[in-house]
Amino acid sequence: MNEKTLIKGKIHYVGVNDRQKRLFEGMWPLPNGVSYNSYLIDDDIVALVDTVDACYFEAYLRKIRAILGDRPVQYLIINHMEPDHSGSIRLIKQQYPDMVIVGNKQTFGMIEGFYGVTGDRYEVKEGDFLSLGRHCLRFYLTPMVHWPETMMTFDETEGVLFAGDAFGCFGTLDGGFLDTRIDLDKYWEEMTRYYSNIVGKYGNPVQKALAKLNGLPIQAVCSTHGPVWTENIPRVAGIYDRLSRYEAEEGVVIAYGSMYGHTEQMAEAIASELSAQGIRHIVMHNVSKSHPSYILKDIFKYRGLIIGSPTYCNHIYPEVEALLDKILLREVKNRYLGLFGSFCWAGAAVKRMGELTEKGKFEPVGDPVEMKQAMTPLAQERCEQLAQAMADRLKKDRH
Numbered sequence: 001m002n003e004k005t006l007i008k009g010k011i012h013y014v015g016v017n018d019r020q021k022r023l024f025e026g027m028w029p030l031p032n033g034v035s036y037n038s039y040l041i042d043d044d045i046v047a048l049v050d051t052v053d054a055c056y057f058e059a060y061l062r063k064i065r066a067i068l069g070d071r072p073v074q075y076l077i078i079n080h081m082e083p084d085h086s087g088s089i090r091l092i093k094q095q096y097p098d099m100v101i102v103g104n105k106q107t108f109g110m111i112e113g114f115y116g117v118t119g120d121r122y123e124v125k126e127g128d129f130l131s132l133g134r135h136c137l138r139f140y141l142t143p144m145v146h147w148p149e150t151m152m153t154f155d156e157t158e159g160v161l162f163a164g165d166a167f168g169c170f171g172t173l174d175g176g177f178l179d180t181r182i183d184l185d186k187y188w189e190e191m192t193r194y195y196s197n198i199v200g201k202y203g204n205p206v207q208k209a210l211a212k213l214n215g216l217p218i219q220a221v222c223s224t225h226g227p228v229w230t231e232n233i234p235r236v237a238g239i240y241d242r243l244s245r246y247e248a249e250e251g252v253v254i255a256y257g258s259m260y261g262h263t264e265q266m267a268e269a270i271a272s273e274l275s276a277q278g279i280r281h282i283v284m285h286n287v288s289k290s291h292p293s294y295i296l297k298d299i300f301k302y303r304g305l306i307i308g309s310p311t312y313c314n315h316i317y318p319e320v321e322a323l324l325d326k327i328l329l330r331e332v333k334n335r336y337l338g339l340f341g342s343f344c345w346a347g348a349a350v351k352r353m354g355e356l357t358e359k360g361k362f363e364p365v366g367d368p369v370e371m372k373q374a375m376t377p378l379a380q381e382r383c384e385q386l387a388q389a390m391a392d393r394l395k396k397d398r399h
């Protein structure tokens with residue numbers, strides 16, 4: 001049993017897989033499921049790091065008991081209070097009533113508010129310490145990665161970082177959990193999608209957290225979602241670093257709405273000109289078909305963004321507006337932005353998109369293109385000019 005759960009020293013993986021939930025946070029598709037990771041340190045003093053979604057409590061408790069038998073959990077360390085991790089706090093406290101809960105000033109109000117749990121607590125501040133016998137833990141406050149109470153716990157004895165949502169990704173753990181022992185293919189895209197969907201807005205706090213961790217002798221990263229990272233730490237940290245700086249690759253996302261195909265024809269004209277100009281990575285998303293989860297993932301990946309919308313009741317097409325809202329919510333920066341659209345009698349979408357995106361931190365590229373009714377040679381030419389402006393801007397960044 002031990003070798004199936006052991007990570008390092010006396011640290012065990014006791015997380016669970018969710019292959020049932022369709023939408024994470026009620027919004028983000030989970031075609032590969034998701035894991036809720038929790039860790040048990042079976043030292044002289046026994047500590048549990050985070051819990052799991054309450055739906056999986058029975059399986060979770062069985063995993064803990066398989067390791068501990070009748071011995072109790074003495075400390076429960078809460079790095080993050082989002083219910084995908086805190087959901088089992090009340091149930092686990094019922095099993096181990098003498099357990100001391102470890103959190104920071106922000107944590108305990110949430111524990112009481114969500115779960116009505118009070119009792120013994122250890123309130124930690126930045127840099128505080130807890131010795132379990134062999135394992136020595138130190139606490140680092142990392143607010144807004146991804147809630148105000150989030151903190152990280154570093155096991156100084158083994159160099160293991162319990163990172164909360166940071167360095168996490170979608171995708172269940174199918175058998176193994178250690179990066180060196182599993183097929184990692186499915187996790188890389190899912191990491192960018194997880195970051196852009198869930199953490200996306202909090203680039204600055206992530207950067208602050210990365211700066212704080214810089215210099216720690218980290219041998220393993222135990223996130224609350226996805227694999228335990230050892231050999232791949234540099235790659236994972238690099239992905240989180242780039243995404244939180246809003247750095248992106250050369251490439252263009254063309255996201256558009258279209259009811260009858262006219263705006264779509266503009267998108268096609270723009271895409272083929274981009275390709276003719278030597279842009280290799282072009283991703284087209286019809287917003288009525290692509291889930292915004294995947295569009296956001298690609299927007300976090302590529303530096304060029306071109307958005308198209310028909311005029312709809314004197315407004316932006318609602319599905320495009322919903323996407324714009326998600327982009328603006330995440331405060332996406334360092335993107336080159338082009339706009340286009342079509343109308344029948346009085347255009348409004350392109351102008352309104354311009355007004356909306358002015359609030360964001362985009363660099364406008366090219367002249368916005370607005371087409372009346374159907375494609376004409378002039379509209380075609382203006383779409384191509386927009387594509388050329390985007391290609392030129394992207395090429396300026398080449399070295």
Ligand SMILES: Cc1cc2nc3c(=O)[nH]c(=O)nc-3n(C[C@H](O)[C@H](O)[C@H](O)COP(=O)(O)O)c2cc1C
Nearest residue numbers: 258259260261262263310311313314343344345346
């Ligand atoms: C429900 C609906 C509302 C529309 N509202 C407007 C409008 O307010 N102003 C306008 O000029 N055209 C309006 N149109 C026309 C479309 O904007 C126009 O035909 C556009 O080219 C459609 O693009 P598409 O073929 O990509 O769907 C509307 C069309 C529909 C179906």
Ligand SMILES: [Fe+2]
Nearest residue numbers: 080082146165
């Ligand atoms: Fe979270």
Ligand SMILES: [Fe+2]
Nearest residue numbers: 082084165224
């Ligand atoms: Fe989470």
